[in-house]
Amino acid sequence: MKARLKFTKMGSMRFIGHLDVMRYFQKAFRRAGIQVSYSKGFSPHQIMSFASPLGLGLSSEGEYLDLSLDEEIPKEEFLQRVNTQMNEEISVTDFLYLEEESKSSMAVLAACDYLVYLKPEWSLKPEWTSFFSEEEKRRNAVERFMKKERVEILKKTKRSEKLMDIREYIYLLSEAEEDTGSLQADFTDAGYEPLLFMQLTAGSVVNIKPELVLEAVCMDEGEEYESAAFQIHRLEMYGDLNMKKGEVHTWKSDPVCELVPLSEYGKVVKLSNGIKFRY
Amino acid sequence: MRKLALSDEILLRVEKPARYIGGEINMVKKDPEKVDIRFCMCFPDVYEIGMSHLGIQILYDMFNLREDTWCERVYSPWMDLDRIMREEHIPLFALESQDPVRNFDFLGITLQYEMCYTNILQILDLSGIPLLAKDRTSEDPFVIGGGPCTYNPEPIADFFDIFYIGEGETVYGDLMEVYKAWKKAGGTREDFLKQAAQIPGLYIPQFYEAEYHEDGTLSSFHPVTDGVPERIVKQVQRDMSDTYYPEKPLVPYIKVTQDRVVLEIQRGCIRGCRFCQAGMLYRPVRPRALSFLKQRAKAMLESTGHEEITLSSLSSSDYKELDKLVYWLIEEFQGQGVNISLPSLRIDAFALDVMSRVQDIRKSSLTFAPEAGSQRMRNVINKGLTEEEILKGAMDAFLGGWNRVKLYFMLGLPGETDEDIEAIAVLSDKIAREYYTIPKEERNGKVSIVSSSSIFVPKPFTPFQWAPMVSKEYAVEKRDFLLSKVKSQLNAKSIKYNCHDADVSELEGIFARGDRKLCGVILQAYQEGCIYDAWGEFFKYDIWVKAFQEQGVDMDFYIKRERGEDELFPWDFIDIGVTKRFLLREYLRSKEAVVTPNCREGCSGCGAAVFQCGVCVS
Numbered sequence: 001m002k003a004r005l006k007f008t009k010m011g012s013m014r015f016i017g018h019l020d021v022m023r024y025f026q027k028a029f030r031r032a033g034i035q036v037s038y039s040k041g042f043s044p045h046q047i048m049s050f051a052s053p054l055g056l057g058l059s060s061e062g063e064y065l066d067l068s069l070d071e072e073i074p075k076e077e078f079l080q081r082v083n084t085q086m087n088e089e090i091s092v093t094d095f096l097y098l099e100e101e102s103k104s105s106m107a108v109l110a111a112c113d114y115l116v117y118l119k120p121e122w123s124l125k126p127e128w129t130s131f132f133s134e135e136e137k138r139r140n141a142v143e144r145f146m147k148k149e150r151v152e153i154l155k156k157t158k159r160s161e162k163l164m165d166i167r168e169y170i171y172l173l174s175e176a177e178e179d180t181g182s183l184q185a186d187f188t189d190a191g192y193e194p195l196l197f198m199q200l201t202a203g204s205v206v207n208i209k210p211e212l213v214l215e216a217v218c219m220d221e222g223e224e225y226e227s228a229a230f231q232i233h234r235l236e237m238y239g240d241l242n243m244k245k246g247e248v249h250t251w252k253s254d255p256v257c258e259l260v261p262l263s264e265y266g267k268v269v270k271l272s273n274g275i276k277f278r279y
Numbered sequence: 280m281r282k283l284a285l286s287d288e289i290l291l292r293v294e295k296p297a298r299y300i301g302g303e304i305n306m307v308k309k310d311p312e313k314v315d316i317r318f319c320m321c322f323p324d325v326y327e328i329g330m331s332h333l334g335i336q337i338l339y340d341m342f343n344l345r346e347d348t349w350c351e352r353v354y355s356p357w358m359d360l361d362r363i364m365r366e367e368h369i370p371l372f373a374l375e376s377q378d379p380v381r382n383f384d385f386l387g388i389t390l391q392y393e394m395c396y397t398n399i400l401q402i403l404d405l406s407g408i409p410l411l412a413k414d415r416t417s418e419d420p421f422v423i424g425g426g427p428c429t430y431n432p433e434p435i436a437d438f439f440d441i442f443y444i445g446e447g448e449t450v451y452g453d454l455m456e457v458y459k460a461w462k463k464a465g466g467t468r469e470d471f472l473k474q475a476a477q478i479p480g481l482y483i484p485q486f487y488e489a490e491y492h493e494d495g496t497l498s499s500f501h502p503v504t505d506g507v508p509e510r511i512v513k514q515v516q517r518d519m520s521d522t523y524y525p526e527k528p529l530v531p532y533i534k535v536t537q538d539r540v541v542l543e544i545q546r547g548c549i550r551g552c553r554f555c556q557a558g559m560l561y562r563p564v565r566p567r568a569l570s571f572l573k574q575r576a577k578a579m580l581e582s583t584g585h586e587e588i589t590l591s592s593l594s595s596s597d598y599k600e601l602d603k604l605v606y607w608l609i610e611e612f613q614g615q616g617v618n619i620s621l622p623s624l625r626i627d628a629f630a631l632d633v634m635s636r637v638q639d640i641r642k643s644s645l646t647f648a649p650e651a652g653s654q655r656m657r658n659v660i661n662k663g664l665t666e667e668e669i670l671k672g673a674m675d676a677f678l679g680g681w682n683r684v685k686l687y688f689m690l691g692l693p694g695e696t697d698e699d700i701e702a703i704a705v706l707s708d709k710i711a712r713e714y715y716t717i718p719k720e721e722r723n724g725k726v727s728i729v730s731s732s733s734i735f736v737p738k739p740f741t742p743f744q745w746a747p748m749v750s751k752e753y754a755v756e757k758r759d760f761l762l763s764k765v766k767s768q769l770n771a772k773s774i775k776y777n778c779h780d781a782d783v784s785e786l787e788g789i790f791a792r793g794d795r796k797l798c799g800v801i802l803q804a805y806q807e808g809c810i811y812d813a814w815g816e817f818f819k820y821d822i823w824v825k826a827f828q829e830q831g832v833d834m835d836f837y838i839k840r841e842r843g844e845d846e847l848f849p850w851d852f853i854d855i856g857v858t859k860r861f862l863l864r865e866y867l868r869s870k871e872a873v874v875t876p877n878c879r880e881g882c883s884g885c886g887a888a889v890f891q892c893g894v895c896v897s
Contacts, residue, residue, distance in 0.1 A: 012281050015296035016532045024532060027304070027584030030616075038616050043639075046616075057291045085584075087302060089281070119287065228288040 001069050004105060005082075006094035006263050008061045008183065009054060013089040018053035021090075025065060028085040034078070037068040051105035051237050051262055052112070052202055055209065060234035061093070061183050062113070064105045064262045072097070093182075094263045102266035110240035110249060111259055112202040114210040115176055115233045120191030122229040130229075131221050132195055139175060141221050142196065146173055151216050166216070168250035169201035169208045171257070173217070181235045192231055202237065205248045239265035284372040284379075285360075293359045297533045298326035301352075301374030304530035305582060307339070309349040311376060315459050316348040317383040319373045319420070322355075322391070323398035324813065329354040330529065331537030333591060334389055334426065338447045340525035348455060351375035351383075355398045356405065358811065364405055371405035380406040383420045384458065388439075390428035393790035394783060394813035396435055399424075400805040403438065410802065412440045412485060417468060429482075430513075430560055431739040431850040434790050434797035436484035440472060444853055445480045445514025446546075448522050453478050476507045480514035482853075483507070489795050489849065495836050497794065497847045513560075513855045517892035519546060520568035526578040530585070539587035539620060540579045542572055544604065548593035549878035549894060551885075553661045553869050554650070554689065556738035557593055559857050562885060564878060565893035569600045573607060580617060588612070589620040596625040597879075605633050613637070623648065626672030631679050641723075644683035645676045651692060652702030658872040659694055661865070666706065673710045677717060683727045684710055689735040690757050690778070691749035693869065700757055703730060704764035704774075711770035726770075731777040732761065734784035738791050739850045740857065742865035748788040748838040754781040782820045786812070789837040794849040799830045858886035 009021070016024065026046050029036050038044040051064035073081070078095045086092065122128060131137035145151075151167040176194035187194070196217075200208040210232050218225040240249055241258035249257045283290070283300055290296035311317065320339060322329030329335070335352065342350035351373035356364060364371065370379040380386055386408070388399055400410055403422070409415050412422065424432060425443040432442045443451070454475060461471045476483045486504040491497055502509060516522050528540070547564035548557065576588060588608065595601060601624075608619050619637045623646045624630040634643065647669055651657045654666060673684060688703050707730045714726040734754050737743040749757075758778045765776045790797065804826040811817040827834050842848070844863060851859065861884065868875060875883050878894045888895040 012283055012300040012302050014287075015290050015300055017297075020297065020532050020534070023534070026586070027530060030584035030586070031304075031581065041639075043618070044616050056296070057287060087304070089302070121286070228291075231287075 001072060002066065002098040002100060002102060002266070003069055004064055004066050004096055004098055004262065004266060005078075005092050007063045007065065007090055007092045008059075009063055009090055010059050010061075010183065010186070011089040013087070014057050014059050017056055018050060022048065022050065022065075024090070028082060029067075031085045032081040034073070034081065035070040037070050049104055049106055051109050052207070054234060055211070055232075058210075058232045058234060061181055062234050062236040062261075064237055066098075066105050096263060096266075098266035105237070105239075105262045105266070106204065108239035108243075108265055109203040109237055109262070110201070110243055110257065111171060111199055111238045112210075113235040113238075114198045114200065115180055115194055115235055116196040116198070116210070116214060117187055117192040117194055117231040117233060119229055119231050120193075122226070123191070123193055128226070128229070130223060130226075132229075138195065141217060142173055142175055145217050145220055146170075148220075151213075153212050153216055166208055166212065168252055169206055169248075170213060171199040171201070171251045173198050173213065181233070183233075187231075187233070195230075201248065201250065203248070237262050282377060284377040285369070289360070289363055289367075289369075292363070294357060295326075295533060297531075298354070298357065299360065299374070301377065303374075303532060304584075305527040306375060306529060307343040307350070308375060309343075311349065311378070314347055314349045315462070316345075316385070316455055317378075318342055318348055318350045318385045318387060319353055319380050319383040320350055321353045321380075321386060321388045321402055323388055323395045323402050324355050324811075325357055326354045326531075327533065327535040330531045330535040332389065332391065333537075333541045333543060334447065336525050336528045336541075337523055338387075338451070339529070340527075341448065341451070341523040344523070345452075345455065347459065349375070353380055353386075353402065355401055355811070358817070361401065361405070361810070370407050371402065381408055381419065384462075385423060386420045387423045387425060387443075389426040390424050390435075391426050392813060393428060393434075393787045396790060396801050397805040397809045397812055399435065399438060400802065401810050404805075411437050413437070415440070415468070421468075421471070427557065427560060430556070430853060430855065431791065431793070432482065432484065433489070433795045433849040434793035434801065436795050437798040437802075439484060440468075441475055442482040442484065443480060443514070444482055444511050446516045447514075448516040449514040450478050450480050454481065473504065473506070476504075479512055482511045487852070495833070497849055500847065500849065500852050510852055510854050513853065515856070515890045515892065516546070517565070517890060519565045520571040524571075524575055526575060527582040528579055530583045537589070538585070539589050539618075540576065540583060540585045541589055541591050542576050542579070543567070543591045544572060544595065544598045544601070545592045547893060549597055550594055550663065551661055551865075551875055551877055551883070552650070553659070553742040553865055554692065554735060554738075555593075556741050559740045559862070559885075560855055561593070562855075562857055562878075562887035563890060563893035563895040564597070566598055566600075569603060572604055576608065577611070580612065586616060587618040587620055590622050592622065595622040596627075596630070602629055609633075609636055625668075626676060628675070631675055635679060640680040643681070644685050644727075644729075645673065645681055646685045646687070647672070648687040649706065650687065650689050651699060652688060652704070652706050653699045655872055656692060656695065656699040656702070658874050659869045660689075660692060661869070661874050663874065663877065666709070669706070670709060670713055674713050677714050677722075677726075680723050682714065682723045682725065684729070686710075686728065686730040688730060688732040690732045690761070691735040691754060693735075693737075693743055693746040695749075697760065700761050701764045703732065703761055704768055707765065707774045707776075708768035708770050711768075711773045715770070726773050728770075728774045729777065730765070730774060731779075732758070733779040734781055736784055736788045736791055739848065740853075740855055740862070742862050742869055744792065744848065744862065745842040745844070745846075745866050747841045748785075750839065751781040751785050754784070780815065783812070783815070783818060785834070785838065786820075786823060789834055792848070793837055796830075796832050800826045800832050803830060856885075856887040856889050861885045 036046040048067040075095045150165045152163050155164040174197050176197045215225040238259035421440045423441045424439045429442045457474045472483045486507045488503045490499045545566040547561040549564045650662050737746045807822050
């Protein structure tokens with residue numbers, strides 16, 4: 001039966017690539033004695049897929065993994081058994097069973113939320129001056145940016161480079177305020193300073209990387225983008241209830257996006273209270 | 280969040296940052312304040328190779344069972360990080376605590392192949408430990424070498440404080456006790472080494488001196504410190520079923536070479552192939568009990584979540600209960616999605632049955648290691664495998680649906696003639712011909728034969744330790760000759776031929792039977808940029824040649840001459856049980872192409888019986 005789990009990826013696990021995270025889960029399920037379904041043939045493998053690979057170096061509290069199980073385990077028991085096998089930097093925070101006909105999280109992914117932090121070692125660097133370090137300059141920069149009609153970035157592929165306007169894929173860029181996720185305390189304790197919040201189009205058709213947006217903001221302010229200064233943290237991933245197959249929604253779309261966290265999406269979609277809509 | 284030694288910025292700049300973060304499943308964490316001894320275990324090659332090594336997993340488990348000791352690990356930083364660490368003066372650190380290696384009490388380096396010697400110096404250098412043992416102070420750890428290359432430790436003697444000769448399971452406990460007492464009493468470095476020298480199997484090179492004849496051969500080798508033993512006796516773990524073996528091996532995050540549970544079924548080998556160093560070093564053969572293996576297999580699969588298990592030993596087919604073990608593994612674990620990976624087996628009905636159950640016949644291949652092409656040469660090397668056995672095994676496999684065969688040979692064996700070399704091509708062809716005797720409609724497509732040859736390197740403690748090694752020029756010439764012979768065979772299109780690089784083999788030959796004069800050469804080569812010599816893309820032959828010239832050391836001396844029967848070898852002070860007299864007798868028999876029975880057929884009196892265990896007492 002189809003199931004989905006949500007997990008965090010923090011600390012040193014930021015340096016483990018997504019294929020290795022998959023291997024990590026496969027071995028963890030075996031240690032936990034979870035009966036994951038296997039493909040057939042001479043080299044059977046566990047049936048599972050990620051919603052969206054997380055770039056190396058990024059942290060997250062909103063990663064999703066779909067899997068297929070041969071047994072039904074109650075949610076609490078599943079979380080307990082799997083988390084016993086996790087190291088301290090990956091933990092499974094949610095688990096749900098999906099309708100059999102529901103699409104994979106990879107197929108329904110429509111948007112992601114990100115937080116951008118300033119790394120502690122950078123706020124201390126005296127030689128680094130940036131509009132990010134001053135609250136007012138930061139606020140003005142964000143406002144100016146969101147008023148722009150076009151945001152052109154140089155998109156590099158293996159074969160070519162071309163200009164692409166990504167403005168319509170940026171749903172939201174704002175200063176990081178209250179809603180900064182459940183791991184906020186871990187970050188502030190370690191000296192990270194929250195700077196920006198972003199909500200960006202994601203998925204298999206168009207996928208906007210947060211680094212690109214951050215770079216565009218810096219460029220607009222006439223500043224070199226210091227990638228090492230920032231910790232990008234994925235907060236959540238969403239499906240879009242109004243999206244049809246193959247469509248890409250933008251902030252101008254009609255009807256508007258109806259974003260639902262993937263942890264709510266594939267179940268029987270009960271639009272109960274407590275589901276947060278940003279649009 | 281775990282504190283890492285490297286900054287995010289550096290970790291994102293290097294290839295595979297997971298090599299440096301530790302934190303693997305089953306990693307041991309201890310409070311450094313609550314242990315007396317910090318031991319750092321090192322495999323001087325890249326993480327993926329080092330993590331695949333069973334010996335370190337055994338010793339890691341053994342040390343960490345001690346409450347007073349925390350054993351951690353370090354591997355060679357890859358070239359990208361190596362450069363950054365030098366530029367930014369970052370000290371090398373252990374994976375577990377991420378603390379600098381230099382702050383440890385011991386640095387234990389396993390020496391699995393000669394071509395890692397410059398990487399030893401890299402480890403010491405990046406750690407900030409003086410490269411030469413004589414320059415170390417109370418601020419530095421004691422550097423210990425172990426593993427197969429320590430059976431001739433002389434070419435790297437200057438870099439080590441201690442060599443542990445033999446199997447690690449036996450006397451490390453004694454050494455730790457001596458260390459604790461010494462630390463408490465507060466003596467000098469030399470005091471500790473003198474006490475360590477009293478422990479059987481431990482060789483402290485600075486207490487010995489080598490003298491040479493005018494022709495460069497050794498005239499004497501003796502202690503220069505009182506109370507130090509003349510001979511060092513190899514350590515043997517006598518009971519293989521009542522000893523250390525991990526139940527919770529480390530599970531790396533990234534894919535490593537050996538990404539599976541490894542079950543060592545026995546140690547040693549009964550065969551007595553005359554080229555094989557491991558076959559002599561690990562005598563006598565000692566099987567582990569079936570019940571022990573079953574228990575450990577189950578525990579390790581459960582604690583790691585690995586999806587594959589492999590059996591490890593020399594000549595696995597000689598493990599008497601192999602069929603029982605393998606059928607049990609299939610029965611017990613195959614249904615749970617565990618892949619059973621087999622070591623190279625003698626191809627017989629059992630092997631074919633098992634292979635058909637655990638592998639996809641269409642994708643797997645048969646492996647034979649005849650080592651030599653002609654029967655005469657197989658007799659010279661005492662490889663008890665006949666052409667009839669090879670052809671029959673191949674035919675049985677072909678009838679079972681296989682159509683891919685791998686063959687391993689050596690070039691440059693002592694007394695080799697052109698006919699012996701040509702026989703490699705002929706044997707490859709005969710196997711292909713055998714395939715085509717099967718009616719076309721019963722065949723499974725075309726046959727594919729891959730024959731590989733390496734250059735034979737004579738090793739210490741083998742009957743061929745007296746033999747010359749062939750020159751690079753010879754190796755290249757004979758490789759071309761063999762290639763032309765392969766091409767002229769009837770089934771040439773079905774046979775692919777590969778050959779090993781001759782430059783690397785030459786250097787391996789020099790180090791294998793080298794002496795202390797090579798320490799300076801290795802030091803200079805490292806200082807001029809040699810590192811990761813086992814990796815073709817980094818091997819710098821020219822720098823090595825220059826280092827030999829400038830240090831006034833003749834390369835040919837170590838490889839080109841046949842050594843005299845009475846010559847004193849640099850490794851003769853080590854007692855492996857097997858006697859020099861036996862090895863010489865074997866060398867002389869090889870010249871007559873006379874075979875010697877294996878240990879089960881009859882005892883040949885090699886000397887290993889002094890250890891009173893394994894096949895010698897059963």
